[in-house]
Structures are given as structure tokens and as C-alpha cells.
Amino acid sequence: MGRVITFSNHKGGVGKTTSTVNVGVALSEMGQKVLLIDLDPQANLTQSFGITKVNFNIYEALIGKYELRWTSISENLDVVPSTLDLSGAEIELGAEPGREFILRELIEPIRDQYDYILLDTPPSLGLLTVNALTSADAVYIPLQAEYLALQGLTKLTTVIRKIQRRLNRKLELGGVFLTQYDRRKILNREVAETVSNFFKDKVFKTKIRDNVALAEAPSLGKDIFNYNKKSNGAKDYLSLSKEIIARNR
Amino acid sequence: MGRVITFSNHKGGVGKTTSTVNVGVALSEMGQKVLLIDLDPQANLTQSFGITKVNFNIYEALIGKYELRWTSISENLDVVPSTLDLSGAEIELGAEPGREFILRELIEPIRDQYDYILLDTPPSLGLLTVNALTSADAVYIPLQAEYLALQGLTKLTTVIRKIQRRLNRKLELGGVFLTQYDRRKILNREVAETVSNFFKDKVFKTKIRDNVALAEAPSLGKDIFNYNKKSNGAKDYLSLSKEIIARNR
Numbered sequence: 001m002g003r004v005i006t007f008s009n010h011k012g013g014v015g016k017t018t019s020t021v022n023v024g025v026a027l028s029e030m031g032q033k034v035l036l037i038d039l040d041p042q043a044n045l046t047q048s049f050g051i052t053k054v055n056f057n058i059y060e061a062l063i064g065k066y067e068l069r070w071t072s073i074s075e076n077l078d079v080v081p082s083t084l085d086l087s088g089a090e091i092e093l094g095a096e097p098g099r100e101f102i103l104r105e106l107i108e109p110i111r112d113q114y115d116y117i118l119l120d121t122p123p124s125l126g127l128l129t130v131n132a133l134t135s136a137d138a139v140y141i142p143l144q145a146e147y148l149a150l151q152g153l154t155k156l157t158t159v160i161r162k163i164q165r166r167l168n169r170k171l172e173l174g175g176v177f178l179t180q181y182d183r184r185k186i187l188n189r190e191v192a193e194t195v196s197n198f199f200k201d202k203v204f205k206t207k208i209r210d211n212v213a214l215a216e217a218p219s220l221g222k223d224i225f226n227y228n229k230k231s232n233g234a235k236d237y238l239s240l241s242k243e244i245i246a247r248n249r
Numbered sequence: 250m251g252r253v254i255t256f257s258n259h260k261g262g263v264g265k266t267t268s269t270v271n272v273g274v275a276l277s278e279m280g281q282k283v284l285l286i287d288l289d290p291q292a293n294l295t296q297s298f299g300i301t302k303v304n305f306n307i308y309e310a311l312i313g314k315y316e317l318r319w320t321s322i323s324e325n326l327d328v329v330p331s332t333l334d335l336s337g338a339e340i341e342l343g344a345e346p347g348r349e350f351i352l353r354e355l356i357e358p359i360r361d362q363y364d365y366i367l368l369d370t371p372p373s374l375g376l377l378t379v380n381a382l383t384s385a386d387a388v389y390i391p392l393q394a395e396y397l398a399l400q401g402l403t404k405l406t407t408v409i410r411k412i413q414r415r416l417n418r419k420l421e422l423g424g425v426f427l428t429q430y431d432r433r434k435i436l437n438r439e440v441a442e443t444v445s446n447f448f449k450d451k452v453f454k455t456k457i458r459d460n461v462a463l464a465e466a467p468s469l470g471k472d473i474f475n476y477n478k479k480s481n482g483a484k485d486y487l488s489l490s491k492e493i494i495a496r497n498r
């Protein structure tokens with residue numbers, strides 16, 4: 001039974017896409033069968049794999065043109081691409097009855113073909129992110145260790161609780177992990193302490209360090225492992241992925 | 250006649266809020282009368298000034314409860330605060346006739362009281378950002394010098410052109426400036442070159458360097474000038490603000 005995990009945080013630029021891509025690849029290289037779904041109209045996950053010439057996408061599946069379709073990246077990794085047109089979905093689907101369950105309906109029939117289904121979400125708490133949270137078994141929160149990023153957490157946890165009550169009883173706050181972390185920065189260390197006091201054992205031990213290789217890799221359509229296996233980024237995402245497997249036994 | 254400028258880019262975490270705050274303060278310290286409007290439901294600009302106990306906000310003004318109300322930060326600087334409730338505005342105002350002009354209607358009566366009115370926008374191209382673009386004389390695009398941030402530019406310029414044609418003929422693409430820039434990173438230098446080939450003289454000469462003081466200042470409710478006047482962040486935002494004044498003569 002495939003485990004559905006969404007990487008969500010409405011604060012922008014905290015590493016949602018980078019995490020979905022690299023955790024996805026790490027899990028697939030450890031033999032897990034993985035599907036990634038790009039739910040962001042910016043289509044950054046789709047661009048990170050250099051996917052250009054496909055004629056299907058998540059938008060057309062969500063508006064009911066066809067079932068989920070994906071492109072295969074490697075033996076154990078498939079991707080459902082996004083499109084810039086997806087930004088119209090929030091308005092178009094807004095009046096649809098049960099609009100929060102549309103993605104879940106698309107995932108159910110294919111769930112058992114995968115060990116993990118990972119969802120990348122846009123920097124907002126709109127209908128696309130609500131669909132992701134309604135479909136997921138767990139939500140993982142990537143968090144930049146900075147003041148402004150910390151502010152949004154209360155709102156995010158409030159929305160998660162509402163979804164747990166009304167739309168998805170099985171949704172679990174699976175964990176929080178720090179991204180773009182530089183332990184030389186006092187600010188990063190202070191925020192890390194605040195986060196671990198607040199979230200306690202929900203915080204992953206692995207901190208994803210600030211590492212420019214992670215920002216370079218997508219320009220070549222590569223994940224961090226195929227770009228630079230020895231980089232801190234590759235080590236950290238491998239370690240995080242091992243923690244994820246341990247938490248999902 | 251107050252000049253209305255919006256800082257917009259749907260890519261998350263590129264420095265929209267940090268720029269609106271610090272350009273706002275720099276202009277006000279150079280004797281310009283400035284109003285900042287926080288149009289992001291995350292309310293990061295409001296938090297950056299440590300504004301907590303006010304009982305008015307942009308949301309209630311947008312839904313028509315009252316005219317624009319602001320709190321005074323210093324002699325030449327006022328702020329219209331945001332609220333977490335603003336995330337409901339996109340859906341609530343979606344059916345309103347002329348929904349794109351609501352903010353412009355609120356700004357018109359008070360425009361002449363200021364030299365500059367700066368708008369901070371959320372990381373999306375939804376109704377709040379469209380309202381900002383419809384109200385503005387110029388849009389400034391803060392851009393992280395990274396690959397994923399570069400991808401969104403085509404979509405952003407497409408939306409700006411649509412708004413120029415249909416909603417706001419006077420809207421000008423005022424300029425693009427680089428943020429979180431580290432010239433030691435090859436990626437940053439490469440992207441900077443791509444941007445200046447694409448946008449030519451629209452690119453501001455000033456690059457905002459990566460400077461942790463900019464991320465620390467909001468945790469004390471301060472702008473960069475009151476936090477650390479000698480920092481690179483303070484120097485860069487002062488230099489950018491001088492360029493902005495020169496472009497708006």
C-alpha cells in the first residue's frame with residue numbers, strides 16, 4: 001500500500017521542491033518504487049527533471065480529462081508533470097462539489113503500484129495544497145531556519161488540524177526538517193532550538209545544510225545524486241531519506 | 250502624486266518582503282513620504298515591523314468594511330497591516346464585479362498624501378497580486394540568482410503584459426534586481442548574466458548581496474538601517490533606493 005507524503009509549507013523558497021525531488025530519487029535508488037506529483041503551477045519539480053515534451057499533466061487530470069499519467073525517469077521513479085495552466089485550477093475547481101477530494105480520487109486506483117507517492121505543493125494554502133493534504137497519509141514540513149519562515153508555522157498547523165478534522169482523519173504531521181542550514185549563523189541555531197522545543201520528536205535529526213550544488217543541479221535537469229554524489233546536499237538528503245523509511249515502517 | 254510600486258514575483262522566498270520593508274525605510278529616511286501595504290496573507294511585512302496590536306487591516310478594507318487605515322512607523326513611514334484572514338480574500342472577492350480594481354479604488358483617495366506607495370505581494374499570481382499590478386505605476390521584480398527562480402520569469406512577464414492590455418495601461422515593468430547575491434557562486438554569476446542579456450537596462454545596477462543581517466533584523470521588528478547601518482544589506486538597499494529615486498524623477 002503506497003504511502004502518500006506531501007511536502008508543504010506556504011512560506012516561499014524553503015526547499016519544498018528541492019526536497020521532493022531529492023528524497024524521491026534517494027528512495028528510488030534504495031529500491032523503493034516512487035511516484036512524484038508536481039502540484040505547483042510554477043512546475044519547478046517538472047523543470048528539475050528537465051521534462052519538456054510531454055502532452056499530459058496534472059492539470060488535465062484534475063479537471064477530469066483523463067486519469068493520472070506519468071513519465072518514467074528511471075526504473076523506480078515516475079513523475080506526473082505540472083503545467084503553467086495549473087494556476088487556473090484553483091478558480092476552475094472552486095465550485096466543484098467535493099473539490100478537496102479530486103486528487104485523492106485520482107491517486108486511489110494507482111496507489112498500490114508504488115511504495116511512496118510524494119507531492120510537491122505551491123507556496124500557498126489554496127485548493128491545490130488542500131488537495132495534497134487531503135490525499136496524504138503524512139505531511140512533512142521543510143523549514144528554513146529563519147525568523148520569517150518560523151512565523152508561518154502556527155497558521156500551517158491550524159490548517160492541518162482543520163483538514164484532519166474535516167477532510168482526512170488519517171493525515172499525520174509526519175515531521176519537520178530544517179533546510180538551507182548553516183550552523184555558523186546564530187540565527188539558524190536559535191531557530192533550530194525554537195523548532196525542536198515546539199515540535200520535539202517530530203523534528204528529523206537530519207538538517208539539510210546550505211549547499212550550492214543543490215541549486216546548481218536543477219539547471220542540468222539532474223537530482224543531487226546524479227549531479228554530485230559527494231556533496232553535502234547528497235549526504236543530507238540520503239540521511240533524511242533513511243530517516244523517512246525508518247518512520248514509515 | 251504618489252508613485253505606486255509593487256514588488257512582485259510568484260517564486261517564493263526571493264526577497265519581496267525584505268525589499269519592500271528596506272526600500273520603504275530607506276526612501277522615508279531620505280525625506281520621502283512613504284506608505285507600505287502588506288498584501289500577503291502570511292503578513293511577513295507586518296511582522297517585520299513588529300506590528301501586533303492593531304484592530305484594522307488590509308483584508309477588512311478590501312471587503313469594504315472601511316477605507317484604508319494605517320499605523321505610523323516613523324515620521325515619513327506608514328504601514329497598512331495584513332492579517333492571516335486575508336487568505337480568504339481570493340475566494341470571497343472572486344465573484345465581485347471589477348474584482349481586480351478593488352485595491353486601486355482604495356488607493357486613489359489617499360495617493361496624493363505620499364511620494365511612494367509600495368506593495369508587498371504573496372508568492373502567487375492570484376487575485377491579490379493582480380490587484381497590486383492593476384494599482385501600480387510600476388512593478389519591480391526581485392530575483393534570486395538561481396535556476397529555479399529564473400524559470401518563472403516568462404510566466405510573470407506574460408501576466409504583466411495581459412494586465413497592461415486589459416486592466417492597467419500605465420503599468421510599467423520598472424525593473425529587475427538581484428537578491429541574496431553571492432558573487433563567489435558561479436551559478437549566481439551565470440544567472441546574473443542571463444538576466445542582464447534578457448532585461449538589458451531594466452536591471453538595476455545594485456545587487457542585494459546575501460547578508461544574514463537582513464534575515465536577523467525582522468526578528469527584532471527592525472529594518473536593516475535600524476538594526477545594523479554598516480551591514481552590506483543596509484548599503485545595498487540604500488544604493489537600490491537611490492537608483493529607484495533616480496528612475497522615478
Ligand SMILES: Nc1ncnc2c1ncn2[C@@H]1O[C@H](COP(=O)(O)OP(=O)(O)OP(=O)(O)O)[C@@H](O)[C@H]1O
Pocket residue numbers: 011012013014015016017018019040044121122123179180181208209210211212213214215216259260261262372393395396397398
Ligand atoms: N539546502 C539548500 N542549499 C542551497 N540552496 C538550496 C537548498 N535547498 C533549496 N535551495 C535553492 O533555494 C531555492 C528555493 O528552493 P525551492 O525552490 O526548492 O523551495 P520551494 O519551497 O519549493 O519554493 P517555492 O515556495 O517557490 O515553491 C532554489 O533556488 C533551490 O535551488
Ligand SMILES: Nc1ncnc2c1ncn2[C@@H]1O[C@H](COP(=O)(O)OP(=O)(O)OP(=O)(O)O)[C@@H](O)[C@H]1O
Pocket residue numbers: 010011012013123146147148149260261262263264265266267268289293370371372428429430457458459460461462463464465
Ligand atoms: N539579501 C539577503 N540576504 C540574506 N537573507 C535574505 C536576503 N533577503 C531576504 N533574506 C531572507 O530570506 C528569506 C526570504 O526572504 P523574503 O521572506 O523577504 O522573501 P519573499 O519573496 O517575501 O518570500 P515569500 O515568497 O514567502 O513572500 C527571509 O528569511 C529573509 O529574511
Ligand SMILES: [Mg+2]
Pocket residue numbers: 016017018040044121122
Ligand atoms: Mg517549489
Ligand SMILES: [Mg+2]
Pocket residue numbers: 265266267289293370371
Ligand atoms: Mg514575502
